[in-house]
Amino acid sequence: MKKIIAFIFVLVLIVGNAGAAFAAESVFSDVPANHWAYDAAAKLVKAGVIEGYNDASFRGDRLITRYEMAVIVAKALQNTDKADAESKAILDKLSIEFSKELTNMGVRLSAVESKLAQNAQKHLINWSGSNFRIRYDHKTKDGVTVSTSDDFNYTMELVGSSDIGDGWTAELRLEGSRAINNANHSVDNKSGAFDLESYVASGPVGAGTLRVGRMENILINGLVLDQFMTGLSYQYGSKMKVLVTEGKLDYYTALPNTSTVVSDLSPTYGATLASINFQYPVSNRTTLDGGYYRTYSPNKLYKKGIIKEFAVTQKVGDDWKLIADYAESNRSDNAKATLAGIGYKAAVPSTPKSYGWNLDYVKNDAKATIVSAYDIADYGYTQSTKVTSMSKTNGQEGYQLTYRYVPVKNVLFTGRYLEAKPVNGTSYSKEKWYRAQLEFFF
Numbered sequence: 001m002k003k004i005i006a007f008i009f010v011l012v013l014i015v016g017n018a019g020a021a022f023a024a025e026s027v028f029s030d031v032p033a034n035h036w037a038y039d040a041a042a043k044l045v046k047a048g049v050i051e052g053y054n055d056a057s058f059r060g061d062r063l064i065t066r067y068e069m070a071v072i073v074a075k076a077l078q079n080t081d082k083a084d085a086e087s088k089a090i091l092d093k094l095s096i097e098f099s100k101e102l103t104n105m106g107v108r109l110s111a112v113e114s115k116l117a118q119n120a121q122k123h124l125i126n127w128s129g130s131n132f133r134i135r136y137d138h139k140t141k142d143g144v145t146v147s148t149s150d151d152f153n154y155t156m157e158l159v160g161s162s163d164i165g166d167g168w169t170a171e172l173r174l175e176g177s178r179a180i181n182n183a184n185h186s187v188d189n190k191s192g193a194f195d196l197e198s199y200v201a202s203g204p205v206g207a208g209t210l211r212v213g214r215m216e217n218i219l220i221n222g223l224v225l226d227q228f229m230t231g232l233s234y235q236y237g238s239k240m241k242v243l244v245t246e247g248k249l250d251y252y253t254a255l256p257n258t259s260t261v262v263s264d265l266s267p268t269y270g271a272t273l274a275s276i277n278f279q280y281p282v283s284n285r286t287t288l289d290g291g292y293y294r295t296y297s298p299n300k301l302y303k304k305g306i307i308k309e310f311a312v313t314q315k316v317g318d319d320w321k322l323i324a325d326y327a328e329s330n331r332s333d334n335a336k337a338t339l340a341g342i343g344y345k346a347a348v349p350s351t352p353k354s355y356g357w358n359l360d361y362v363k364n365d366a367k368a369t370i371v372s373a374y375d376i377a378d379y380g381y382t383q384s385t386k387v388t389s390m391s392k393t394n395g396q397e398g399y400q401l402t403y404r405y406v407p408v409k410n411v412l413f414t415g416r417y418l419e420a421k422p423v424n425g426t427s428y429s430k431e432k433w434y435r436a437q438l439e440f441f442f
Contacts, residue, residue, distance in 0.1 A: 037098075049082050050076045052075075077091060125160040130159045130441070134154045138433070138434040164203070167204045168203030198215055201213055213230070219275065220277065221311055223339045223364075225371060226371060228250045239281070249295075306329065307329045320343070324339070325340075334367045342359050349441050355406065363376075364397070366394055397420065
């Protein structure tokens, strides 16, 4: 019996020592002479981020254990205030390579743990900005209520973004919308089924920022264009910002079956957009915007569109803002659009009790804009029948009053009243539109 107990005791000692040996081998194994970490550490020495060493220490003449290298990285992470962008990128790479050694060290450094957490976070999808919206609309045309199942609807939008590396990020938006009768509610040119709404990769190229993918373009104040497109945009400049855009507008597959020249600027005719926009702050209170838009199509019946836009935004005091915006297309008639607006304060979803209101007057001729952000736009209907887009000869003019309020953090209430009438004559309906909306951000 004593021999058995002695044998078990010896076996335990052997296994224990073997485990310690394996652990020691894992922690204290050498970093191979040709490993990239030596060159990376030498660069950090030259940059002054690693102290107490010279770059000759990392030429591979003497091999360094993974534990020693982890200690060096840990000390370097405490000097990130001395690191430039290149050195920080090297530190990120080293901290990932030696993450196990760093976390297994007897003394934990808060700087190390923080850095490791940041590195881990970069590879996760950030869903902040996602929202849920409930909306109710009530419309009348010539005093008669126009009611549809879409008047009451709710929409869910998931917004995810992730760091790709080297300053590039990827963002995707998924959206689904339903009416009160549980039928799909069309929104943002989609059927309403939960689907991919947009996908964009963006990052630095040269002196500016490049965005590629399917994206929503709301240019200047949205008077001329608020529309999804698949293409690219490039913005550059510090004092004066310049934005160049090129891409296929939504609905580009729908081509008209007609033998007449199409003059409407709607993207339903397979239109591609090319635009350039400028923004220049004359002072800390006055900002000038300008835009040049060109639409063209492989459809030979489509007449190329050209729109020029100019806008001024003027701050008055700390809370007031005035906007004037004018656009004109190359169409021979119904070719002008005007916006005049006044705003007071602003509702910020992250700030409880914040609020703001806007009063806007809009006159939008039928062939002046592409797809306006304003619901005061060209007519798509008469009192009894729909007007086809190839015979749009009337626009709208009117005003809208919008009030926004944040009752609690990340909850935004919007109330809006809109009244519009035809620009030309009385053969089109006068419209009134009431809206109540509640949004939840998370």
